[in-house]
Amino acid sequence: MERCFVAQQFHDNYERKFYYLRLSVTDVCNFKCTYCLPDGYKPSGSRNSSFLTLPEIKRVVSAFAASGTSKVRITGGEPSLRKDFTDIIATTAQTSGIEKVATTTNGYRMEKHVGEWREAGLTHINVSVDSLDPRMFHQITGQNRFHQVMAGIDRAFEVGYEQVKVNVVLMKNLNYQELPRFLDWIKHRSIQLRFIELMQTGEMDDLFQNHHVSGTSxxxxxxxxxxxLKAKEKNDGPAQVYVHPDYQGEIGLIMPYEKHFCETCNRLRISALGKLHLCLFGEEGVELRDLLQTEDQQPELIARIQAHLRTKSVSHFLHDGHTGMTPHLASIGG
Structure with missing residues (x-):
């Protein structure tokens, strides 16, 4: 269905415009990654809470698209655990104004399903691979699925993806010594390695102190x-992307502790329970679900989002030691 009006571009008081929506569709994950869910998944919210339905997802994506958003990343938890994951991709891709549909996955279902995801309209894919050593991979993720995930990456290229992004959280005394091995891995592969600096959340103080590696190094x-350094597009994420004439692959650095990291913020988050989060390390979230029940609520939905954008802080203040209220990264999609 075509949009009946074009709303104003979502923006805040610091002249930041928001082209990029990170949409969590579940907070469930079957991995137990050291830096995210070391004790495994535990349900959040009340017993009666349920994840966004497909019609609700369609309405929230349509509202964002009407307000200038052109990229949606479908996240979790592990988003492919949703039985209707392919339908979510298709619904998002068919929304007028959405140019990029991405997902971040732990990769365990890629080998079997990535072809149908591509056919449904998934344009970009990120896979978390924190080690190229199967034993270290098992230690970090709690799952002995290294070869399955790597087969999924190979399959993604086979079905037509020209590039796959691979997320890596490098940690001191764990996988940091693998940096040369990672660089060698992408020399002749069209993979963008995304080194994500370990972030301190409410439940991870000791882990951060023991394993944090500065992205600057x-x-x-x-x-x-x-x-x-490579130039950015307007709906790109926060990574600083580096290229090398001798490498087919690229390197993306995500360094949230840099002083000016938030100046180029262009993304907003919707949790799997339908709350708007203005920052990964922000607040409890703004309830939107009451405005996702019918299509004719879109103007009110857009107005509520824009009103709360006026309260968005200039920074997450991580560099000042503030960790915010986010208990772990899976809770609102990382």
Whole structure:
């Protein structure tokens, strides 16, 4: 259905415009990653809470598209655990104004299903692979699925993806020594490695103190070895992307502790329970679900989102030691 009106571009008081929606469709995950859910998944919310339905997802994506959003990332937890995951992709991709439909997955279902995801309209895919050593992979994720995930990446190229992004959280005393191995891995592969700096959330103080590696040290290593910064597009995520003439792959650095990290913020988050989150490390969230029940509520939905954007802070203040209210990254989609 075509939009009946074009709303104003979502924006805040700091002249930041929001082209990118991270949409969580579940907070359930079957992995137990050290930096996210070390004790495994535990249900959040009340017993009566349920995840966004497909019609609700359609309405929230349509509202964002009407307000200038052109990219949607479908996240979790592990989004492919939803039985209607392919339908969610198709519904998002068919929304007028949405140009990029991405997902972030742990990859365990990719080998079997990535072809149908692509046919449904998934344009970009990120896979979490925190080690190229099967034993270390098992230690970090709690799952002995390394070869299954790698087969899924191979399958993604076979079905037509020109590039796959691979997310890596490098951690001191765990997988940080694998940096040279990761770089060698992408020399002749069209993979964008995305090194994500370990972030301190409410439940992870000890882990952060023991394993945090500064993204600046990785960047300095890259620059010293001939890697060059690549220009961004308006709906790109927060990564600083580096390229090298001798490498087919790329490196993306996500460094939330940099002082000016928030100046280019262009993304908003919707939780699997239908709350708007203005920042990964922000507040309890703004309830939207009451305005997702009918299509004719879209103007009111857009107005509520824009009104709360006026309260968005200039920064997450992580560099000042603030960890916010987010208990773990799976709770609102990372």
């Amino acid at each position: 990785i960047r300095n290593h890259l620059i010293a070895n001939g890697w060059l």
